[in-house]
């Protein structure tokens with residue numbers, strides 16, 4: 313009898329422990345596992361921000377969530393990213409919106425030559441703009457964060473000091489930036505970032521147009537000993553989650569991710585700006601790269617040649633039913649707000 317009482321007491325204590333959350337109810341369901349796909353190699357900035365997001369989410373959810381990252385297109389490549397996430401091939405994916413200017417016409421307004429001076433400003437502008445307009449292109453996914461690159465510059469094997477030096481030169485660009493190179497008289501060659509190292513090696517192109525951190529991350533400084541500081545457009549990116557996955561997450565996990573959206577945008581912008589400066593210093597020191605400033609008297613000509621791009625975008629966006637002029641006005645106002 314005494315013994316039975318003892319057993320009952322232990323059982324009662326155990327039950328109380330379960331109710332109080334001190335012990336697992338049965339075999340505890342393991343952490344929620346999420347896959348995160350990315351297209352460029354691990355050391356590049358889109359993947360650095362991915363690892364940071366993973367670490368912060370895992371910490372802030374106290375191990376409730378575990379994220380497996382897949383850099384280097386091992387799960388999904390650049391152009392299949394959003395459809396792959398919609399189809400559930402990955403729970404999360406990072407995509408460059410500028411690679412598909414027709415599909416992401418709204419966000420690519422931030423890639424117009426409107427004077428975004430750095431990645432921090434670009435990322436904050438893009439995030440706010442997305443929140444205000446919630447573009448249709450993202451209706452089927454949950455957007456976790458957005459960010460941009462720093463402005464684009466020309467990296468080349470031969471020096472480009474004046475517009476005339478660009479005439480007929482084969483230069484790589486991707487997405488919306490292609491028309492910029494064309495407008496300046498270069499022969500634009502389109503390809504994703506991943507194909508560029510080989511194209512440079514083989515001499516298919518004599519340079520490229522991108523933000524300058526790639527000088528270090530892809531070691532382009534070994535081949536391109538010159539960089540012409542055009543400080544033109546940024547590239548917008550987005551990190552998206554499969555909608556079913558999102559809806560299956562507990563509210564506290566969703567809140568951690570929601571709160572992280574704008575913080576991650578700013579963190580990535582700051583990381584990028586800092587890293588661009590590091591890459592410039594590294595390229596100068598290790599490969600004697602010359603950074604060329606466009607002569608002041610020629611600068612207006614470079615800028616004038618790009619004016620049509622915003623006008624064309626407004627026409628195209630209007631035809632698709634977007635409030636194009638309002639979007640451009642908002643971008644200009646947001647640039648002012650975040651540049652101060």
Ligand code: DTR
Nearest residue numbers: 352356461486505521522523547
């Ligand atoms: N400028 C775009 C986007 C870009 C900039 N840095 C990286 C690094 C890795 C992948 C893409 C990008 C481009 O030229 O593709």
